[in-house]
Amino acid sequence: MSGPSPRTRAVQQRLARTAKRMPGYQLLVTEALPRVRRNPVLSDLAWRVFAPRHGAGQVDVPLHGGRHLVGRDLSLLPVVGVVALGADEDGVDRLLDQLADLQRTHRSFRPVLVLDLAAFAAVRSHGYVVEHVLARADWPPEDPTGWERYLAERLAGLTDHYQLWTMLDAGPEGLGPRDRALLAALADRLPEDLDVRVAPAAPDDPGAGHR
Amino acid sequence: MPVTTAAQAPPAAASVLLVSSNGAGMGHLTRLLAYARRLPATTRRHVLSLSQAVPVVASEGLPWEYLPSHGATGLRPASWRALFAERLARTLDRLDPDVLVFDGTHPYTGLDAALAAHPRTRAVWSRRGMWKTGRNVDQLAKSSWFDLVLEPGDLAGAVDPGASADATGAAAAHRVAPVTLVDRAELTSRQLAREALGLPAEGPLALVALGAGNINDTDDEVGAAAAALRAQGVGVCVTAPSIAARAYSGADVHLVRHFPLSEHFAAFDLAVAAPGYNSFHEALRLGVPTAFVPNRATSLDDQVARARYAASRGWALSVDTLTGGAAGGVVEQLLTEGSSLAEAALAADPGNGAQEAADLILGTARSAAAR
Numbered sequence: 001m002s003g004p005s006p007r008t009r010a011v012q013q014r015l016a017r018t019a020k021r022m023p024g025y026q027l028l029v030t031e032a033l034p035r036v037r038r039n040p041v042l043s044d045l046a047w048r049v050f051a052p053r054h055g056a057g058q059v060d061v062p063l064h065g066g067r068h069l070v071g072r073d074l075s076l077l078p079v080v081g082v083v084a085l086g087a088d089e090d091g092v093d094r095l096l097d098q099l100a101d102l103q104r105t106h107r108s109f110r111p112v113l114v115l116d117l118a119a120f121a122a123v124r125s126h127g128y129v130v131e132h133v134l135a136r137a138d139w140p141p142e143d144p145t146g147w148e149r150y151l152a153e154r155l156a157g158l159t160d161h162y163q164l165w166t167m168l169d170a171g172p173e174g175l176g177p178r179d180r181a182l183l184a185a186l187a188d189r190l191p192e193d194l195d196v197r198v199a200p201a202a203p204d205d206p207g208a209g210h211r
Numbered sequence: 212m213p214v215t216t217a218a219q220a221p222p223a224a225a226s227v228l229l230v231s232s233n234g235a236g237m238g239h240l241t242r243l244l245a246y247a248r249r250l251p252a253t254t255r256r257h258v259l260s261l262s263q264a265v266p267v268v269a270s271e272g273l274p275w276e277y278l279p280s281h282g283a284t285g286l287r288p289a290s291w292r293a294l295f296a297e298r299l300a301r302t303l304d305r306l307d308p309d310v311l312v313f314d315g316t317h318p319y320t321g322l323d324a325a326l327a328a329h330p331r332t333r334a335v336w337s338r339r340g341m342w343k344t345g346r347n348v349d350q351l352a353k354s355s356w357f358d359l360v361l362e363p364g365d366l367a368g369a370v371d372p373g374a375s376a377d378a379t380g381a382a383a384a385h386r387v388a389p390v391t392l393v394d395r396a397e398l399t400s401r402q403l404a405r406e407a408l409g410l411p412a413e414g415p416l417a418l419v420a421l422g423a424g425n426i427n428d429t430d431d432e433v434g435a436a437a438a439a440l441r442a443q444g445v446g447v448c449v450t451a452p453s454i455a456a457r458a459y460s461g462a463d464v465h466l467v468r469h470f471p472l473s474e475h476f477a478a479f480d481l482a483v484a485a486p487g488y489n490s491f492h493e494a495l496r497l498g499v500p501t502a503f504v505p506n507r508a509t510s511l512d513d514q515v516a517r518a519r520y521a522a523s524r525g526w527a528l529s530v531d532t533l534t535g536g537a538a539g540g541v542v543e544q545l546l547t548e549g550s551s552l553a554e555a556a557l558a559a560d561p562g563n564g565a566q567e568a569a570d571l572i573l574g575t576a577r578s579a580a581a582r
Contacts, residue, residue, distance in 0.1 A: 009288075062285055062286060062287050062290075063284060063285045063286055064283075064284060064285035118266040118277075120263035120266075120277075121263075124263065129279060129283065129284050129285070130279070131277075131279060132276070132277040134276065138274070150305070153301065157294070157297055157298070157301075161286070161290060161293060161294040161297070162284075162286075
């Protein structure tokens with residue numbers, strides 16, 4: 001996925017700054033727009049006029065999707081959270097290889113890894129996004145329920161910010177059969193004309209040679 | 212690394228949240244660690260970093276958390292800012308620090324909102340200078356988000372061309388002496404340093420710290436340096452993050468991976484380095500004969516000005532490039548004049564500003580606790 005060029009981004013930032021300085025901007029953002037959003041008639045009208053796209057493969061979510069897929073429509077691939085708490089280095093490596101294989105096979109998703117292990121280099125070698133959460137073992141024992149609450153808040157935040165299509169739990173052997181089947185089934189829900197292809201595998205690329 | 216919550220800490224213990232941007236290299240994290248090391252042992256210290264190198268702080272006994280940078284996610288800028296603001300706000304709620312120290316040249320939007328939502332926490336901006344002329348000027352206005360702007364001084368500060376150098380009013384910084392994590396008195400001996408790094412006990416060795424490059428290509432700065440050093444019988448040591456390690460496989464070089472590497476600088480007879488803030492001050496303050504090769508591609512850091520100033524003062528060599536056959540002469544000159552250059556740099560050393568910075572941070576933390 002390639003974002004706007006630095007020049008385009010600079011122009012965008014300048015326009016945004018100018019817009020924010022315009023008289024009435026704050027009133028528009030804090031008062032007028034929320035009222036429009038809460039008005040069912042105006043909301044319905046907006047949906048009819050602009051017909052926002054929805055469904056798998058329709059919503060544009062810029063996010064690094066890894067080195068294994070290329071194509072113009074990468075940013076339309078659903079984003080899937082993959083939670084692998086308690087995994088050791090070998091477990092993370094196995095999971096990463098499995099995800100690379102599933103991506104190359106189905107071309108149906110982009111993962112965001114959630115780990116409690118500092119395995120940044122391994123994840124980076126696949127080009128995936130990784131979030132790190134504090135491990136339960138590192139949480140103060142005096143606050144036994146705090147970690148559950150912390151984890152729930154983090155996962156809720158990730159779901160929201162990365163616009164996750166679903167969140168899967170990985171065990172010691174990676175994703176289980178049901179979740180692998182889910183990612184396969186997801187491919188059937190994507191538009192047929194999506195331009196997403198398997199990246200040509202370089203000899204030293206992680207995941208190369210799996211297919 | 213067990214996390215300490217606000218409720219567990221002794222009432223008198225100050226608490227400090229150290230926040231680093233990702234940047235290039237280890238500069239931001241290393242500077243924060245230099246402050247953290249010099250805070251009283253009772254201080255609760257916690258690191259939140261946008262750098263994937265953050266686990267190194269565990270070696271200092273500090274708990275850490277990682278927050279992916281905008282570049283690491285590829286999210287839309289506005290989406291990432293929302294993620295950043297929420298993570299920071301929740302971290303402030305959970306840890307309730309007396310003071311937040313942000314090290315970076317670009318305080319992210321969202322930092323202000325998170326601090327505003329947590330008014331008990333004071334804020335310090337650790338902002339190094341040597342900005343390129345005319346760059347980053349708009350960031351100075353963000354000084355108002357902070358209770359204190361702290362500038363780790365620069366040995367080349369006399370020629371600082373940037374907007375931060377003569378900032379006034381709320382944007383003016385409290386400047387301390389240059390900050391390094393390690394002082395000369397803390398260096399290990401040459402023998403111990405070489406043992407610790409797995410280097411040969413005998414023979415001259417040079418540290419090449421020019422970032423990722425092609426070790427086998429003399430059209431590349433790293434490759435040119437390596438070839439010239441080998442030609443003079445000097446062994447080549449390269450710093451390499453694990454992601455780049457494969458680039459050096461099979462090459463006749465020693466990979467050095469240790470944090471902080473500077474504590475073992477006695478292992479090296481020479482250095483060829485890019486003069487980023489950390490490398491520049493570590494080399495000069497720790498007495499390593501060095502040739503600086505500025506990285507001109509940095510967006511803000513004026514490495515050219517820094518390197519040329521050091522050369523003008525007779526502290527080090529400065530060369531625009533080692534390619535095109537230039538490396539041989541540079542290495543030769545470094546071998547003959549390096550020791551006297553390093554001695555001149557040591558003689559001009561104003562000392563480490565890290566302790567004064569830590570004292571200022573602690574003072575700011577106490578003012579929050581007294582609220």
